[in-house]
Amino acid sequence: MLIWLFFRPNQAFEVLSNTSPTANAVFFKLVIWLAAIPPVLAYIGGSKFGWRLGAAEPLYLAQDVLLKISIAYFAALLFGFVSTAIIAKWMASTYGARLSLGIHYAVVTIVAAPLVIGSIIHLYPDMFINVLVLVPALIWSMFLLYKGLPIVLRISPERGMLMASSMIGYLLVAFVCLLGVMVVLWGRGFGPAVGI
Amino acid sequence: MVSEENTTTEYYHDRVVTTLVMCSIAWAVAAMAVGVYVAAELVWPSLDFGQPWLSFGRLRPLHTNGIVFGFGVSALMGTAFYSVQRTCHIPLFLPKLAWFTAIAWQLGVLLGGLSLLAGMNAGKEYAELEWPFDIAIAVVWVCFAIVFFGTIARRRIKPIYVSNWFYGGLIIVIAMLHIGNSLAIPVTLFKSYTLFAGAQDAILQWWYGHNAVGFLLTGGFLGMMYYFLPKQAERPIWSYRLSIVAFWAFTYSYIWAGPHHLHFNAIPDWVQSLGMVMSLILLAPSWATMINGIMTVSSAWEKLRTDPALKFIVLSLAFYGLATFEGPMMAIKSVNIVSHFTDWTIGHVHSGALGWNALITFGTFYFLVPRLVGKELHSVKLANIHFWLALAGTMLYVLAMWGAGVSQGLLWLSLDEIGELRYSFRDIMASMPPYYLLRLFAGLIFLGGTVLMAFNLFKTIAGAKTVQVRPPAVHGAGASL
Numbered sequence: 245m246l247i248w249l250f251f252r253p254n255q256a257f258e259v260l261s262n263t264s265p266t267a268n269a270v271f272f273k274l275v276i277w278l279a280a281i282p283p284v285l286a287y288i289g290g291s292k293f294g295w296r297l298g299a300a301e302p303l304y305l306a307q308d309v310l311l312k313i314s315i316a317y318f319a320a321l322l323f324g325f326v327s328t329a330i331i332a333k334w335m336a337s338t339y340g341a342r343l344s345l346g347i348h349y350a351v352v353t354i355v356a357a358p359l360v361i362g363s364i365i366h367l368y369p370d371m372f373i374n375v376l377v378l379v380p381a382l383i384w385s386m387f388l389l390y391k392g393l394p395i396v397l398r399i400s401p402e403r404g405m406l407m408a409s410s411m412i413g414y415l416l417v418a419f420v421c422l423l424g425v426m427v428v429l430w431g432r433g434f435g436p437a438v439g440i
Numbered sequence: 441m442v443s444e445e446n447t448t449t450e451y452y453h454d455r456v457v458t459t460l461v462m463c464s465i466a467w468a469v470a471a472m473a474v475g476v477y478v479a480a481e482l483v484w485p486s487l488d489f490g491q492p493w494l495s496f497g498r499l500r501p502l503h504t505n506g507i508v509f510g511f512g513v514s515a516l517m518g519t520a521f522y523s524v525q526r527t528c529h530i531p532l533f534l535p536k537l538a539w540f541t542a543i544a545w546q547l548g549v550l551l552g553g554l555s556l557l558a559g560m561n562a563g564k565e566y567a568e569l570e571w572p573f574d575i576a577i578a579v580v581w582v583c584f585a586i587v588f589f590g591t592i593a594r595r596r597i598k599p600i601y602v603s604n605w606f607y608g609g610l611i612i613v614i615a616m617l618h619i620g621n622s623l624a625i626p627v628t629l630f631k632s633y634t635l636f637a638g639a640q641d642a643i644l645q646w647w648y649g650h651n652a653v654g655f656l657l658t659g660g661f662l663g664m665m666y667y668f669l670p671k672q673a674e675r676p677i678w679s680y681r682l683s684i685v686a687f688w689a690f691t692y693s694y695i696w697a698g699p700h701h702l703h704f705n706a707i708p709d710w711v712q713s714l715g716m717v718m719s720l721i722l723l724a725p726s727w728a729t730m731i732n733g734i735m736t737v738s739s740a741w742e743k744l745r746t747d748p749a750l751k752f753i754v755l756s757l758a759f760y761g762l763a764t765f766e767g768p769m770m771a772i773k774s775v776n777i778v779s780h781f782t783d784w785t786i787g788h789v790h791s792g793a794l795g796w797n798a799l800i801t802f803g804t805f806y807f808l809v810p811r812l813v814g815k816e817l818h819s820v821k822l823a824n825i826h827f828w829l830a831l832a833g834t835m836l837y838v839l840a841m842w843g844a845g846v847s848q849g850l851l852w853l854s855l856d857e858i859g860e861l862r863y864s865f866r867d868i869m870a871s872m873p874p875y876y877l878l879r880l881f882a883g884l885i886f887l888g889g890t891v892l893m894a895f896n897l898f899k900t901i902a903g904a905k906t907v908q909v910r911p912p913a914v915h916g917a918g919a920s921l
Contacts, residue, residue: 297847297871303854338738372874375843379836379878386835402744406754410734413758416791417765423846424769427778430850438853439861440777 253388257395260350267329270349278353279321282363287314289369296370303436313435320422328352331414332407339407341397351396358384386412451908452525453535458812458906460518460542461805464511465894467549468798471506472887474499479880483873493557501556501568507793508566508656510549515801516660517542517584520607522808523667524591527601529911533590541583548576560630564645566652567621571632574622581618585611596914602683606663609691613655621648639707646701654694657797658764662690662729665753668804669733672750673740678732686732689725693718700771703780712773719771726764733757748823752803755831759795766791778849783875787841794834794886802830802893809897813904822896826889833886837879844875 290310294302305313332348335341362381365374389411394404431440478499481487488494525532532538552569561568569577588611592604621644624632636644670677677683699707699715734757737750744750766788770779779785810817817823847868854862 297851338735339741371843371847375839375875375878379839382835382839383832386831400741403741405744405751406738406741409751409754409758412755413730413761416758416762420762420766420769420842423784423842424772424775427846427849428772428774430853431774431777436850437855438778438850439855439859440853 253391254395256354257392260347260354260392260396261398263350264344265346265350267345267349270346270353271326274353275325275349276322278356278360279325280318281360282321282366283314283318285363285366286317286369287311289367290314292367293369305436309435316429320425324418324422325349325352325356327418328411328415332411335407335410336397339397339399339403341399341403341407347396351393354392354396355385355389358382358388450910451531452911453532453538454522454525454812454909455906456532456535456538456542457518457522457808458901460514460521461809461812461897462901463542463546464514464518464801465805465897467506467510467514468801468890469887469894471503471510472883472890474503474506476880476883476887478503479876479883482876483880492559498557498559498561501561502553504566505549505556505568506553508652509552510546511801512657512660512797513545513549514542515804516607516610516656516664517545519664519667519804519808520588520610520660523603523663524588524607525911527604527667528591528595528597529914530591530594530596531911533587533594535587537583538587541580541587544576544580544583548573548580555630562622562624562632562634564621564634564648566649567618567645570630571622571624571626572629574618574624578615578619578622581611581615585615596911601667602677602680602687603663603665603667605684605687606659606666609687610655610660610663613651613659613691613695617648617651617655621645642702642705643699643707643711646698647695648698650698650701651695653792654690654697657792658694658726659690661797661800664804665729665733665757665800668807669736669753672747672753672803672807673737673743675736675740678735682728682732686725686728690722690729693722693725697722697771700776703771703773703776716771716773719768723765723768727761730757730761730764733760747807748817748820748827749803749806751827752799752806752830755827756796756799756803759791759799759834763788763792763796778853779845781852782845782848783841783872784845784849787838787845790841791834791838794830794837798886798890799830799834802826802890805893805897809900812906813901814907815900815904818896818899822892826892826896829885829889829892833882833884833889836882836885840875840878840882844872844879847875848872 287310290305290313291307294304296302329345329348329352332351333343333345336343336348358381359378362378365377390405390408393399393408393411394401397404397407399407426435429435430438477487478496481496481499485496488496492498521532521538552573555570555573556568560570562570562574567574588607592600592608623635625635626632634641666677666683696718697715699711700719701715703712703716705712733753737754737757740750744754769775770784770788806817806823851863851868852861852865856862
């Protein structure tokens, strides 16, 4: 499926549009494992190489702090997966799309796939290199969202465009919310030592 | 041909709208190009070639003034003149004054921009122009108010449509902010000192600064949205009642939010907390408007097949949602302690300026220009390419600044083993060029899209005249004035 997404995305979407996976099946067989990949890679990268935020020396975090951060990262990704699927299902009635939660989980999984693959760069935790790799992955994700959503959810491309844009609105807000929660946690002593 | 200056004619005065739209497009290209240049200077500082007028300190206010007052206000004036006539079913009040407002404003921005290049600067962000310009701006703004409110006063239908509430709010509040914040004692022809001292000056400055964002970049452009989105979707706004409630809630809560720019500064703590709480409350009316816009367009999806403009407006609403969520969040003190004085703020401003203001203006222009000149858009394909360039440029810009900003926030505050700051400011800034290079690339993509639009609309306008439109005859219960 993942290889199809790179070379024949339309074919992958068509196949998916004719299936009706259940929410549990997608969640336990795919989502939970895919969501675990970035935190595991980030944990390995962070403990072996330390985070390079640009300034001279890498920032090493204690193992237990790093573990806590990785678990929090996993929880945030799972929350992101689940909440996006639920929001998509909620939006579906407005745009006349399919209503089963399982198919929305599947759409979110497809859209997230390039980012999960791109997260391999977490093994080398240099902030800028990560941004550089994840930006093209994100562009690919957005392409899959705009292209795939109407096919899989069986709606017209125009309605798909509206729904995909609404989803982008939600995802941007969810991401910036994550940034906000992260810096509040720093301020409360969870994570790197900061002088607040 | 009937003269537009003849106030007794029953034609709308649209030539002034066409002129303002063309000026706005020209300012967009020029001021975004200056933005790209200053972005390049942050990567390669020697690009100032040792010339004071090419230095970052002079070009940066030129960029912001060119975008906000050149591109933004010209677009707002043009669309306000266009929509107020159609929502009041009457031609503009004092059309010669409307022409004076339009031309004098362009001259003011042009000469003001040159004065910034010459190093004249009042030292207040977004209010850099010196006192002679401040007086001129106030005079032109009052003319704008006379034309706009004069047209509303002579309207032929009783209700005042919601877009006019937002445009009216823009005109009144910006006059109040501009005159209040610009009160100064002139020392020479081009140097003045503000009337206020210390903390009061800071509070007043950010009362001005934040509400310029609020009533101009948000409220004014919401006026644009409330007129042009239902027009493009060819259906009424989803909930008219919600739009009016949102207007008053927005107007009441925005005016208090300014102190969040001064968190952890030498102003009273309770003022900071008040600014934070009012910023959080602001989320409700902002999102009410976003939902109203999205629900209006969601039932008009078939229009997307034929209308390249509508998708700009759809996407602008997504970025409006982001920017109006991110702003209140960054106003929370425990977030602001990390985000303040970092590039996160720059990213936030641009998610609003590029994603919301520019995209909704582009969508409006693609709708408006063909109707103004009575021709088809020169190239729908170019408009579609512009859409993807604008989306890519905005996303890249915001991501680059999130990366840079969060890194800076963490690095400024990092402590070493003995509790000293781990990194110097210089070291941190020396590590930023990769992000700034990415931002420069993003800016170039966005500018490229804007140039495509300028070409496309220029070809649409070329050789055509503004068409003349008559106000419709007004009958029935609504026509009680």
